[in-house]
Amino acid sequence: MAKNKINTSVLSGFVELLPQSQFVFDTIKSTIENTYKKAGFVAIDTPTIEKSEVLFAKAGGETEKQVYRFTKGENDLSLRFDLTVPFARYVSEHYADLVFPFKRYQIGKVYRGERAQKGRYREFFQADIDIVAENNLSIMYDVEIISTIIKTISKLTSDFNLGNFKVRVSNRKIWDGFFSQFGIEDSKKVSAVAIIDKRYKFKTEDDFKAELKSVINDEKIYNLAIALLKIEYLPNIGISIPENHHSDFAFIKDNELMKQGITELETVMKFLPHNAVVDLSIVRGLDYYTGTVYETFLTNYPEFGSISSGGRYEHLCDFYTDKVICGVGGSIGLSRLFVPLIEDGKITIDKSIMDVVILPQNENCYKMATEIQDELNAKTNAKVSTIFENKKFKKLMEYANKINAKFAIIIGEDEVANNTVSLKNMITGEQQNISSTTLIDVLNKTLNK
């Protein structure tokens, strides 16, 4: 660092990308946005800053400690730590002006002062979808949320060569009904659910089982819980309980909550493609989920954990309005997943940050260069940059190479005299002298492929 200068380093835990990486990140963000839009979700944006009393209506403990909170004048303010709470506030505030079922997406930055570590950022993008309505909402919207997430992740994994993925789907009502069936008290239930939630984080399945057993105590209930974790969805049959446990689970026919959970899960699975599987170890820690819950895992990148999760909630707006707003939503952890992949060079894309560089050879060629730039901007979608450098030809070509341009257009005094341009394909090296009309045709043909 230079002497007497201010240290310019970005704050620890904050992401800043070089232009090429930013281009990849923005391409990924557009892909998500475009898929969300096509699936029927409309954009909203909410302020980054909210009143603290709004954000902390529900949050507590760990989250509250991480929040960027400050006063400005007489206002107690905070930066949003997720997009869900601001959305609940938005729906409550604009209730009268929204059309329900209201399907919205929001892609934006959120802030958490977590301990900085790879893939954990203090400022990061979330990409959320939610569907909300008053009083009740068809289970088909749970299908829609998960199906939109599957479309989005399919597109991303295919565009960026990230391999296969699985969506694990469950329903909280099944566990809620199960634990109340056996009169398990709340604190014990919470502990058991927390262990189930961490199932795949235990070193071995035996470690997990031992931990679960130590909390549930009762051998019979423990065995049933383990059996529940094995249920799966079979097309044409539905939710299937392991055969040797059929009689043990006879009580379900009188357990409304479990019955309802199983029916809902069955409906959801009936409409989802085969990369969705039932897995009752998905419970989602956050207490606002009340029905369907899901998490998503990349087969080749287990280290990321769940890259998208969400579910059904019934009481999100209770702090702000008397209306009963129920909803279902999902979220993709855009920065957490893609920033490390981009930084590690795991993602490459075919598109170029710059399509064409125009290189006028000297001042006599500037007029023509700006005319060509204007014409290409008006008649093509090409990204075009003109460089006015009065440097040797070799230096100019080096520039075109450095910014990865696909084409260079060389304009020298001969070209000005003949009203033509020299078009060089930077990948093949092929060069041709053509009219500006031909130039537009060539670029439109090559770049819109």
Next chain:
Amino acid sequence: MAKNKINTSVLSGFVELLPQSQFVFDTIKSTIENTYKKAGFVAIDTPTIEKSEVLFAKAGGETEKQVYRFTKGENDLSLRFDLTVPFARYVSEHYADLVFPFKRYQIGKVYRGERAQKGRYREFFQADIDIVAENNLSIMYDVEIISTIIKTISKLTSDFNLGNFKVRVSNRKIWDGFFSQFGIEDSKKVSAVAIIDKRYKFKTEDDFKAELKSVINDEKIYNLAIALLKIEYLPNIGISIPENHHSDFAFIKDNELMKQGITELETVMKFLPHNAVVDLSIVRGLDYYTGTVYETFLTNYPEFGSISSGGRYEHLCDFYTDKVICGVGGSIGLSRLFVPLIEDGKITIDKSIMDVVILPQNENCYKMATEIQDELNAKTNAKVSTIFENKKFKKLMEYANKINAKFAIIIGEDEVANNTVSLKNMITGEQQNISSTTLIDVLNKTLNK
């Protein structure tokens, strides 16, 4: 507001739009972004939060008072109040990894705790372009910045029917040379420039002149200053001084700064289209500009003042690096211009927030509805939303109307049996029963127009 509920109102001075208005705003933002990209600028993003010492390296006075500043742990932090200072920090920090001339755009939110009033927000979007290089930068890049701003504003005014606009261009060197020619001391020069800067805010030109005269004092210098304000650019002739003043300005041939300023201004004007005019009353208050400066005005909306401004600077990075980075830039005040226009209904757009609504008539039609949704998402760019409501046909059509869908696809039991859909054009009312293949053709043809 409901009893015992938290007040959900958005903070004063913060913008939050309903979905339809958000769609218009996002369309405008995309238009700007797309024009910037095509003109050769690449995207960067910087954190919203910076160290206060970085942001306040240059700022002072009013700006510093408005900033959202707070501590988190041991860090003294602030929300960015513009995109220029973070860009200077970015260039200094990543100097070794950037290719120069470096052309970047950045569209992002900035924060200022100003007194809230219409068109002045505390969180607002700026849309900036800058070109920077080390040591020197051709005057042609000043042309490129203004030309890109003209392309962008042309596209916006044409797409959204905002009428004509003018870009007023000047060069600070002309005034700097002028005042030093007559040995005007710095404090008097600053006052005079401040009055010139506000020329169009005076009630009458006479008020302006009286104020200017009271500061300059000397009758002869005052008269020359007024003459300078009349110079214009004439194609094929160049910068033209009013005829009756030719001998008074004979000193210019020995005034290097004025000569350079005039030559630069002439070069810039030579390459710009006719809606750019010379106007020496444009000086830009900010002290970092050193050469070309410009401001932009909508003919039909003088109340907005300048909607885009910028210019040439030479010392922006001096606080962060020993390298001499010079640059030229421009900025469009996205929120300040468009949020009031949208809220006042002055902007309407042709595009729809939703293209197609699929309306299955009952549960037996859900499977086909989801299949049609998936097929349209895979094979068209249409924005498609399926509604699972089990409501009367009339209610469903009301929904399609409320969200302004262009088409409704009705799927009843007959359609399921025949494997067809009923496609209703919501604008013409025309309805046809067609196969899903025909459906895709119709939508691709109609929506991609």
